[in-house]
Amino acid sequence: MQRILSTQLAEHAHETVTIAGWIHRRRLLKSVAFLIVRDAEGLSQVVVEAPETRAQLEALTEESVVEVTATVTPSEQAPGGIELTGPRIHVLSRVDVPLPFELHRPALSASLPTQLDHAALALRHPRRRLALQVAAAAAAGFRTALTAQRFVEIHTPKIVGSSTESGADVFAIDYFGRPGYLAQSPQFYKQLMVGVFERVFEVGPVFRAEPSDTARHLAQYTSLDAEMGFVADHRDVMATLTSTLRVMMATIAESVGVETPKVPSEIPAVPFAEALRIAGAPAGEGDMTPAYERALGEWARREHDSAFVYVTGYPMRKRPFYTHPDPADPAYSNGFDLLFGGLEIVTGGQRLHRYEDYVTALTAAGEPLEPYAGYLDGFRYGMPPHGGWAIGLERLVTRLLGLANVREVTAFPRDLHRIAP
């Protein structure tokens, strides 16, 4: 018999149907037993009265996978007004070991490290599932928004020949006996692809060998990258990012049913020095710390009713060499960050687009040109003014769900201490 889902039961009142899923919970009362079966869409309540079926149920344990053929019976007492009666249970996969933690409570009681050690089990909990569904919807919304605006999806190398982008924090690999490195971002490649499609995006893994053991850092995370040509400056990039965020939030709200913050038609944008002042930083402070970011986020919420706030015009010395300076004050950049709830979730900006500007910038930074040869090649052959951004997917989801740690929204996180499962 064709299996139906828990959400389809109501359409089959009084019929005999087959459902399948995991034993979410058993309640073995004196006169009757209840079997709660969990499938991808929800829970079903099965009423067990026959002694031989009850004996079978007593010998089973939670998370065993079963197929249940039974009658769909409307019942006022049952959750959702439907229960399954007169069941026959067929075991597809039996669990013979005690579970390290229970899944049927509103929250997982296990510590985060225990959850991560048993990720295959912990991720079955509705709260852990939800975070991954939000991530999937965010990525889908990102692609929808950008595809509608003529962006083309690209796939770029994750293995690169030079550890150019920011020095020390790269993973080294043995590439057929030669040194290779894992890409810290698709930055160089997405810029080159502006020369091909004008507008490109990529959703993919990036790798950071930062020895930072914080609630915000992962050694691998998913980056939602976009890059666009023929911009006047970084404000064109910010406008496109803002409209993209709006579609992402709408997609999350629609497809997962999570409440999402309003994205204002214009997100407040605060120049760097003013951001520091608003955050209460002492005069002469040179960078936005996480504490200042939180303070600025509170200000944006209070003064602009916005969960989002841009910080613009970071000092050039704080930004990578490919950053375009502010033509009005070249000590500052056309680069920006976007904070969400006081957490930096996006970095972006306008980039240099002329070959000679790259040569000047790299030379000023004391960098040799040779490791950048393949990258610079694209700029020799004509590139328009352009810019883009990278959204950290896990940070976005963490903040959206009000969670404390990016590891809570990552299926199988990688960090300083963890490489398994």
Added chain:
Amino acid sequence: MQRILSTQLAEHAHETVTIAGWIHRRRLLKSVAFLIVRDAEGLSQVVVEAPETRAQLEALTEESVVEVTATVTPSEQAPGGIELTGPRIHVLSRVDVPLPFELHRPALSASLPTQLDHAALALRHPRRRLALQVAAAAAAGFRTALTAQRFVEIHTPKIVGSSTESGADVFAIDYFGRPGYLAQSPQFYKQLMVGVFERVFEVGPVFRAEPSDTARHLAQYTSLDAEMGFVADHRDVMATLTSTLRVMMATIAESVGVETPKVPSEIPAVPFAEALRIAGAPAGEGDMTPAYERALGEWARREHDSAFVYVTGYPMRKRPFYTHPDPADPAYSNGFDLLFGGLEIVTGGQRLHRYEDYVTALTAAGEPLEPYAGYLDGFRYGMPPHGGWAIGLERLVTRLLGLANVREVTAFPRDLHRIAP
């Protein structure tokens, strides 16, 4: 003035507009000069008559980036019936070096290695662009088809702690001073996620350190992975793959305008031994070679008018340990390949789903269990019968466009000899 695209010119007849793009070609005739500007959507013809503008054009070279403000003038002689007259040219980015090859001819004359060395330039050629657009459409169709069938997108680790999946052909990395490896596929993770969402997919990079220097192999390629629970056997997986392929082909045809092969409602499926016989293999031949695959592809085209053909029931000894055996003959598997035009583009099958079957399979293979601990954990806690597939995106696009080498459809390929650009 707001820039418009080449495809929007016809809507602006007799108006003054600004276009922007790359100098695709200049034709400097005696009495008049033509400037062909290329943007993301196509070409525009600009007629240059004023002496000072002609002098400016003569000093520019192909691939320089320009903005042109001019009058949209209908003209019977012009390509598309429109040309731009009375232009003012503003240079955004000047090319000062000779190009290594020309872009304006129907085919690139440069050898493939030269194209790959100058990928940022070569990818601007319409044929190279087209392949990447087909890849983008294929991935979009894959996600559309699976999302509509309740599959959830996942992101899995590309760095793993054990080189378990097929031994030698993995890239080793230094993971914070410990050994790590690049994932050869999301196989284990997508299986575990069947326990969470029942149906999952991932579009992402996979890494193979195979020293194979062929036209079919890349050290990094894009894998379109799916995995689904509660299947009867591999035939349920094949049916879902077939319907997914149909959406992929329709998406490519619609969004890129490339002619795609018909996907039959039922793709011919040939058992392994029969496939060898059809391919003309001698009795006792133990595997499908590329030559046999080509012969079988020709047979499917001839006998079934199908560009696609499944080969089913590979011998267990040819498939990885997690493959589910054929219950009727356990020397053979519930695994399949899909050939497209005689090239293997998909591998899939039903997997083992019971913990004890994994222990038996690994023990029989002489493998220790410990490196598989995180993977096996999921099977201890209840997994349904399941199966899935992995499509090699570059192979699919190569075959669809009738090209010879996967490197022709990869923006920045990685192989035995190439790690840049």
